[in-house]
Amino acid sequence: MTSRHIVALGGSLLRPEESEKRREWFGQLRQLAVHLEGNERKIGIVIGGGLPAREAIDLAKNCISSSEKLDRVGIAATRLNATVIQQILLDIGCNVAHEIPHTTSQSAELLEQYNFVVMGGTTPGHTTDAVAVALARDAGARTCIIATNVSHVYDKDPRQFDDAQSLTNLTIDQLAEITGIGEPLAPGASAVIDPVAVGWAKDACIDLAVLDGRQISILEQALDGQPFDGTLINS
Numbered sequence: 722m723t724s725r726h727i728v729a730l731g732g733s734l735l736r737p738e739e740s741e742k743r744r745e746w747f748g749q750l751r752q753l754a755v756h757l758e759g760n761e762r763k764i765g766i767v768i769g770g771g772l773p774a775r776e777a778i779d780l781a782k783n784c785i786s787s788s789e790k791l792d793r794v795g796i797a798a799t800r801l802n803a804t805v806i807q808q809i810l811l812d813i814g815c816n817v818a819h820e821i822p823h824t825t826s827q828s829a830e831l832l833e834q835y836n837f838v839v840m841g842g843t844t845p846g847h848t849t850d851a852v853a854v855a856l857a858r859d860a861g862a863r864t865c866i867i868a869t870n871v872s873h874v875y876d877k878d879p880r881q882f883d884d885a886q887s888l889t890n891l892t893i894d895q896l897a898e899i900t901g902i903g904e905p906l907a908p909g910a911s912a913v914i915d916p917v918a919v920g921w922a923k924d925a926c927i928d929l930a931v932l933d934g935r936q937i938s939i940l941e942q943a944l945d946g947q948p949f950d951g952t953l954i955n956s
């Protein structure tokens with residue numbers, strides 16, 4: 722079986738503030754896709770909601786208090802972002818599934834046929850980190866790459882603590898002590914990794930690679946199975 726790789730691309734990566742950086746990032750992502758396809762790799766990509774998710778959830782919060790309903794608003798935004806990436810890959814002629822699957826089992830099936838499957842969220846109660854872990858499990862991948870806008874997992878929140886230390890290797894239980902495990906985040910809340918994803922990775926023995934997706938070269942190293950600048954979490 723051709724090796725399968727699963728990548729969660731945080732929604733914030735799609736919207737670097739400067740337009741020049743945005744062009745550069747999309748250009749490098751397209752080059753990486755061509756390189757991966759040339760090497761007969763199969764990639765499941767799960768896209769986060771980023772800014773549109775947070776804006777839409779904030780808008781809906783004016784009238785809605787149900788977490789489930791707010792999560793559904795967030796899911797719609799992740800699927801919008803997934804469509805952007807799917808159409809970009811189609812535009813450069815990659816062999817990409819034409820639909821945005823609603824379930825990870827459907828994505829895993831589509832990966833049999835296509836080199837790329839792009840999806841967003843699935844159901845309320847977790848983020849796209851957890852979707853990517855579930856897709857890794859369903860597609861038979863051992864590792865799930867979480868490409869986000871921080872370089873590493875830290876021992877504490879670096880935005881709050883100046884002495885926060887970046888970590889390069891962790892066990893899943895050590896990660897769970899930092900992030901919590903199993904408890905869903907509030908709709909639109911941000912965390913380095915969703916605690917639900919940590920629980921699912923532990924249950925399915927999926928390793929996690931957390932890295933800075935703003936630097937496509939680091940993502941490429943992790944996809945190539947090379948040492949990468951980031952945090953490797955062994956399940």
Ligand code: UTP
Nearest residue numbers: 731732769770771792795842843848849908909
């Ligand atoms: P994201 O996966 O985008 O959350 O889902 P995030 O961790 O903030 O990721 P970034 O910032 O894009 O990297 C956005 C929201 O959509 C809902 C949740 O409310 C989540 O907070 N969601 C997403 C679900 O309920 N289920 C899903 O499968 C995915």
